Amino acid sequence: MANEKKFCKNPIITSIYTADPAPMVYGDTLYLYVTHDEDELLNDFYTMYDWHCFSTKDMVNWTNHGKIFSLDDISWAEDRAWAPQCVERNGKFYLYCPVHKKDGGMAIAVGVSESPTGPFKDLGYPLVDEGDWNDIDPTVFIDDDGQAYLYFGNPELRYVLLNEDMISYNKEVGIVKIPMTEESFAKGSHNTGTSYGEGPWFYKRNGLYYMVYAAFGLDKKDEHLAYSTSKSPTGPWVYGGVLMTEEGGVFTNHPGVCDFKGHSYLFYHTGQLPGGSLFHRSVCVAEFKYNEDGSIGVIPKCDGVEGVE
Ligand code: FUB
Numbered sequence: 001m002a003n004e005k006k007f008c009k010n011p012i013i014t015s016i017y018t019a020d021p022a023p024m025v026y027g028d029t030l031y032l033y034v035t036h037d038e039d040e041l042l043n044d045f046y047t048m049y050d051w052h053c054f055s056t057k058d059m060v061n062w063t064n065h066g067k068i069f070s071l072d073d074i075s076w077a078e079d080r081a082w083a084p085q086c087v088e089r090n091g092k093f094y095l096y097c098p099v100h101k102k103d104g105g106m107a108i109a110v111g112v113s114e115s116p117t118g119p120f121k122d123l124g125y126p127l128v129d130e131g132d133w134n135d136i137d138p139t140v141f142i143d144d145d146g147q148a149y150l151y152f153g154n155p156e157l158r159y160v161l162l163n164e165d166m167i168s169y170n171k172e173v174g175i176v177k178i179p180m181t182e183e184s185f186a187k188g189s190h191n192t193g194t195s196y197g198e199g200p201w202f203y204k205r206n207g208l209y210y211m212v213y214a215a216f217g218l219d220k221k222d223e224h225l226a227y228s229t230s231k232s233p234t235g236p237w238v239y240g241g242v243l244m245t246e247e248g249g250v251f252t253n254h255p256g257v258c259d260f261k262g263h264s265y266l267f268y269h270t271g272q273l274p275g276g277s278l279f280h281r282s283v284c285v286a287e288f289k290y291n292e293d294g295s296i297g298v299i300p301k302c303d304g305v306e307g308v309e
Contacts, residue, residue: 008060009304011282019281020083021267023258030260031055048081060307068118069111078102083137094166096138106135139202154198155191184237190216199254208294212255222246223253261308
């Protein structure tokens with residue numbers, strides 16, 4: 001077809017400001033869950049009420065599924081609809097979402113649906129709620145033996161072992177705090193003295209576990225992306241290097257990594273839509289390749305990606 005588009009230009013979504021991309025490959029489709037920065041700010045801060053979903057079969061033509069979950073669906077949440085991740089298990093879809101509770105502090109909600117595009121129904125209570133501000137940015141991975149892990153946290157990386165129902169976790173093991181060492185996350189300027197900041201993205205590839213995250217370098221004001229690897233899902237983590245440098249025009253960045261139709265992608269966000277700012281971000285994508293030993297070099301921010309079949 002003469003008019004068929006062959007290139008996905010960044011930012012992917014231009015109808016609204018979006019951030020915190022979380023891809024999920026299901027069947028022949030890539031679903032992209034994002035947060036939504038409202039045009040109009042309250043108190044000159046992140047103003048975020050809902051989560052949206054977009055999908056594609058070829059990386060170029062995207063279907064807008066609109067708002068698929070929102071603070072209105074979570075009776076105990078007050079504000080801050082922050083970085084989510086969706087996973088499928090046994091034909092159900094679980095959308096893990098950090099929110100600010102009505103009685104204070106951040107906690108992780110779970111929306112459950114029969115379809116990747118919702119509607120999602122909240123549990124009615126938080127899954128993870130330590131009563132502090134660390135409980136943000138959940139990332140979930142189901143290992144080959146069926147054990148699911150939910151990592152999260154800013155400024156500390158923590159995890160729980162999810163039960164098979166995906167809506168509860170092993171209370172005997174409890175909430176495990178990963179040692180925040182320079183060997184694991186490099187020296188940096190965040191609260192722990194390491195570069196680990198927030199936005200972890202956990203997955204396994206060729207037997208190696210990856211933790212990609214937003215990081216704070218020494219003497220840098222904006223976040224970059226970095227990664228660590230481990231031979232086991234619970235660490236010890238070994239710092240791997242910088243994945244994407246700082247300059248995106250905004251303070252935050254947030255990774256989402258997946259393989260789709262034989263290609264590897266890093267989703268991230270910048271402030272490059274017109275009117276872009278710290279609180280008006282836009283989701284982008286870059287293609288990259290792993291080195292033979294599983295390491296990853298620096299991935300440049302780019303204009304977009306080619307279509308796939
Ligand atoms: O978008 C709100 C917060 O900013 C996210 O939870 C963080 O990862 C950062 O992107």
